[in-house]
Amino acid sequence: MVLSVPLDRLQRWMQAVVVHPGSEEEAVAAPEAQFEIPAARVGEVVLPSKTLTPLERVGVYHGMYLLRMRDVLVGDYEALEHFLGADAFTALVRGYVEAYPSRSHSLNRLGDHLPEYVKNAPGVRSRGFCVDLARLELSLEHVFDAPETRALTEAEIGSVPAGAWETARLRTVAAFELLAFKYPVNAYLQSVRDDDHDHPRTRREDTWVAVYRRDYKVWRLDLTRPAHDLLADLAAGVPLGPAVNAALARGGRPSLEEETLFQWFRQWASGGLFQAVETA
Amino acid sequence: MGNRWNLPDLGIGIGLRTVHFGSILGKNPPIDWFEVLSENFMDTGGRPMYILDQITERYPVALHGVSLGIGNTDPLNFEHLRQLKALAARTRAHWVSDHLCWTGILGRNTHDLLPMPYTEAALRHTVARVKAVSDFLERPLVLENPSSYVEFADSTMPEWEFLARLAEEADCALLLDVNNVYVSSFNHDFDPRVYIDAIPPDRVVQYHLAGHTNKGTHIIDTHSDHAIDAVWELYRRAWRRTGATATLYEWDENIPDLEVVHAEALKARAYREEPAAVGA
Numbered sequence: 001m002v003l004s005v006p007l008d009r010l011q012r013w014m015q016a017v018v019v020h021p022g023s024e025e026e027a028v029a030a031p032e033a034q035f036e037i038p039a040a041r042v043g044e045v046v047l048p049s050k051t052l053t054p055l056e057r058v059g060v061y062h063g064m065y066l067l068r069m070r071d072v073l074v075g076d077y078e079a080l081e082h083f084l085g086a087d088a089f090t091a092l093v094r095g096y097v098e099a100y101p102s103r104s105h106s107l108n109r110l111g112d113h114l115p116e117y118v119k120n121a122p123g124v125r126s127r128g129f130c131v132d133l134a135r136l137e138l139s140l141e142h143v144f145d146a147p148e149t150r151a152l153t154e155a156e157i158g159s160v161p162a163g164a165w166e167t168a169r170l171r172t173v174a175a176f177e178l179l180a181f182k183y184p185v186n187a188y189l190q191s192v193r194d195d196d197h198d199h200p201r202t203r204r205e206d207t208w209v210a211v212y213r214r215d216y217k218v219w220r221l222d223l224t225r226p227a228h229d230l231l232a233d234l235a236a237g238v239p240l241g242p243a244v245n246a247a248l249a250r251g252g253r254p255s256l257e258e259e260t261l262f263q264w265f266r267q268w269a270s271g272g273l274f275q276a277v278e279t280a
Numbered sequence: 281m282g283n284r285w286n287l288p289d290l291g292i293g294i295g296l297r298t299v300h301f302g303s304i305l306g307k308n309p310p311i312d313w314f315e316v317l318s319e320n321f322m323d324t325g326g327r328p329m330y331i332l333d334q335i336t337e338r339y340p341v342a343l344h345g346v347s348l349g350i351g352n353t354d355p356l357n358f359e360h361l362r363q364l365k366a367l368a369a370r371t372r373a374h375w376v377s378d379h380l381c382w383t384g385i386l387g388r389n390t391h392d393l394l395p396m397p398y399t400e401a402a403l404r405h406t407v408a409r410v411k412a413v414s415d416f417l418e419r420p421l422v423l424e425n426p427s428s429y430v431e432f433a434d435s436t437m438p439e440w441e442f443l444a445r446l447a448e449e450a451d452c453a454l455l456l457d458v459n460n461v462y463v464s465s466f467n468h469d470f471d472p473r474v475y476i477d478a479i480p481p482d483r484v485v486q487y488h489l490a491g492h493t494n495k496g497t498h499i500i501d502t503h504s505d506h507a508i509d510a511v512w513e514l515y516r517r518a519w520r521r522t523g524a525t526a527t528l529y530e531w532d533e534n535i536p537d538l539e540v541v542h543a544e545a546l547k548a549r550a551y552r553e554e555p556a557a558v559g560a
Contacts, residue, residue, distance in 0.1 A: 004434040007402055008353035011385040011394075018390055047431040050469055051497035060429040060498065061392060068391060102389045105347035105360045106319045147325035175326065216327035 003044035005037065010045070013037045017058055019101065021066075021094045024059035066090075069097045069110065076111040077137045079185075079192040080118075080130060083202075088123070095121055108145060111138060129188075129202045132181040136189060136220075139177045139211045143218050146175035151214065151272030164279040166241035170234045171276040175213035178232055182206060186220055214272035221271065226256055227264050231273075281523035285420060285453060287375055287485045289524035290340050292545050292552070294538075295531065301331050303538040308338065311542055315528045316371060318345040318378075322363045336371045342422075342486065342526070343373040344455075347389060350409050350423065351382035351396045361416050368417070374526075375485060377422035377455045380406070380443060397432035398442040403449070410450035422485055423447070424455035425475075427463040427492075427501035439464065440478040447483045454479060456522075457488035458514040459507060463499045472514055481522040489515060489548065490530040504533035506544055516551045527552070 005013070013036035020027030028039045037045055046054035070093045074081050081089040100113040115134035124130050151173055160168060186209045187200040208228035210221040223231065226247055233243040248256055268274065282289075291312025296304075303309065314335060321332055335341070345364065349357075368376050381393040396402050414421045425443055437445075447454055456479055465472035489512075491505030507529075519525070529545035 002433040004399075007351075007397065007399075007405060008385065010397060010432070011353055011382055014394060015385050015388065015390060018392065018394070019388070045433055047433050049431075049467060049498070054430075057430045057498075060500070061394065064500075065390060065392060102391060103387050104323075104389060105357070106323050107391055108320075108323055144326050145324040148330065213326060216330050 001044050003037070003041050005045065009036050013045075014058070014061075018061045018065050019097070020062065021098050024055055024062045027062055028055065028058070066094060066097070069093055069102075072107045072110050073114065076141055077114060077134060079137060079189045080114075080133050082192045083126075083130065083133060083188070084124070088125075091123065092118070092121055108141070111141065114138065126202055128204070129183040129185065132183045133185040133188060135179060136181070136185045136209065136211075139179055140218055140220075143175045143177055143211045143213050146213065148216075149174045149275045152269060152274045152276060154269070157269055157277065160277050160279060167239045167280050169237050169239050169278045170274045171237075171278060172235045172273055173212065173275045175218075176235070176273055177211045178228065178235060179209050179211065180206070180228060181209070186222060189220075210268075210273065212271065212273050219271070221267075226250060230261070230264070231268065281481060281521075283453065283485045283522075283525070284482045285485065287453070288526070290342070290374060290526040292548050293526065293528045294541050294545050295344075295528065296332075296335065296341070297532070297535055298328075299535050300538040300541075305331065305334055307538075309538060309542060311339065311545075313340040313342070313374075313526065313528075315344045315530075316341050316373070318343045318364055318367060318376070319347050322360075322367055332371065341371050341373055343368055343371065343376045344424075345376070345378040346391070346393065347383055348378035348413070349383035349389075350378060350380065350413065350421075351394075351402065351406055352385060353382070353405070354385055354387065356409060356412060358416065361413065365417055368419075375422050375453065376417055376419065377424055377486065379424045379426050380446070381426045393426045395426065395428040395430050395432070396442070398435040398437050398439055400436065403442060403445060406446055407450040410446065410452045414450070414452060420451065420453045422453040422455050424457050424488065425460050425464075427457075427460040427467075427499075429467055429498060429500075431468050438470065438475075440475040444478055444480055447480060452483070453485045454483045455486040455488060456484045456518055457490070458518055459488065459490040459492060459511050460501060462508075462511050462514055463492050463501045466494075466499045472510075473517060476514055476518045476521070479518070479521075484518070484522045484525055487515065487518065487525055487527040487548075488530055489527065489545070490532075502533050503530045507547075512547065512551065515548065519551050524552070 013033055016033040017027040020030055028042055043054045048054050070090055073093050096117045102110050115131055115138055118131050118134050182204055184200050184205050184207050191199045208223040212219055230247040293313035296314040296316050321328055379393045384390045410421055461472045461475045489507050490503045491507050493500045493502040527548045531541045
């Protein structure tokens with residue numbers, strides 16, 4: 001017997017089965033699949049082969065779906081996968097792609113909601129640490145894909161009249177993100193990349209990181225809190241004079257000195273964090 | 281014998297993969313052309329585009345997509361098509377190809393090449409969409425025969441007839457993947473030579489060759505190995521019908537060094553040097 005179904009109904013059924021997080025038996029028995037095609041009639045829609053039943057044939061697509069999603073997300077979140085372990089990460093992926101299925105033509109955007117998902121995902125140990133680690137790894141992806149903007153040259157910086165700096169605004173390059181964490185996730189990520197089995201402890205510790213791209217490579221720069229706050233002001237468009245005054249007023253221990261500020265600027269400018277100086 | 285659009289025989293190329301970027305730009309290997317996976321370059325402004333721009337300065341390219349979803353029942357995504365058209369212009373792509381398949385429904389993308397039922401209704405649906413895409417892109421869409429693991433009970437014609445009629449009725453070009461023909465012939469128990477012989481030779485503008493994984497009960501199109509002799513023999517058979525046609529080797533899992541992939545691709549030379557059958 002042949003059950004002929006319209007193309008859209010067939011596609012709704014097959015998609016429901018392919019993306020179902022359980023086994024293929026559970027998938028065809030799930031309400032969303034049975035709404036389109038009753039489980040008992042699958043054999044009237046899909047032919048058996050000489051070696052596979054209709055369910056096993058659909059199961060080829062079902063099995064590959066989760067593997068493909070996992071492969072992509074391991075590529076984006078290598079340190080998170082390392083921290084959680086393969087089984088826990090697979091469980092995380094299974095729940096994640098159900099909550100945030102891909103709606104993009106590109107797999108580059110598949111992991112965009114993972115940090116948000118980790119906040120409430122079931123069974124995640126050291127949740128705060130994992131959220132921060134996922135945020136850092138997502139930032140690397142964003143910066144990798146951001147549009148290219150030319151970095152400010154030393155000559156361009158030198159050509160700004162001394163009197164103009166007070167009200168000048170520094171515009172950061174497009175491939176730049178500034179992050180504040182409650183855990184030392186940048187150190188952890190580095191230890192994973194170094195294949196260092198003596199990972200830093202994951203206990204709570206405030207840390208700050210700038211992620212940026214220069215010469216098409218993504219870099220991570222550890223910051224102190226005063227440096228982070230100053231860079232945040234500048235990235236938000238606060239003129240240089242007020243931003244520096246605010247940084248000095250915030251102080252810090254040891255107290256912030258102008259020489260320290262100059263060192264930061266030199267490091268940030270030579271690192272290619274800025275694309276323009278806007279003078280009034 | 282050539283194709284009806286006089287699209288060029290670009291020679292023997294390989295799929296452009298990230299792991300080979302350094303070797304390509306550093307060594308300028310004598311590879312005839314590259315096939316670029318469209319979606320990998322459609323929403324990134326970073327290193328991938330920088331690399332691609334350099335490669336397209338040195339080598340001819342064609343675009344190959346996996347997310348067009350020509351068989352989808354959701355409306356065509358014209359934003360996706362706009363980006364695709366812009367990428368084709370930027371890379372001076374000789375043609376733009378995708379697969380005869382559907383990829384998702386209800387706004388979702390499974391990122392898989394899901395099988396169509398081969399019915400008159402599905403044919404009418406697909407013909408209309410191919411015409412719309414070709415009109416938008418202002419060039420004939422090139423469609424590839426997929427590997428598949430499922431056959432639908434209500435199909436009224438074999439895949440090769442569906443593909444041939446689609447090509448004629450929508451006036452589109454074909455990318456004949458001889459490995460996919462072999463994989464599907466194993467999975468669905470048909471004679472792959474019948475498939476090859478049914479394809480209108482003047483519509484074939486490109487060949488794909490690849491390796492696969494034989495699971496015993498079925499074959500998965502993994503692109504993870506050397507092509508087996510039976511696939512090369514199918515290529516010989518097809519080549520004798522079409523004559524000079526661009527040929528490309530795909531390797532996507534366990535990707536070896538560029539030289540290994542290129543050497544595998546160059547095996548095609550032995551088959552290309554045979555004269556096409558007179559009157560084919």
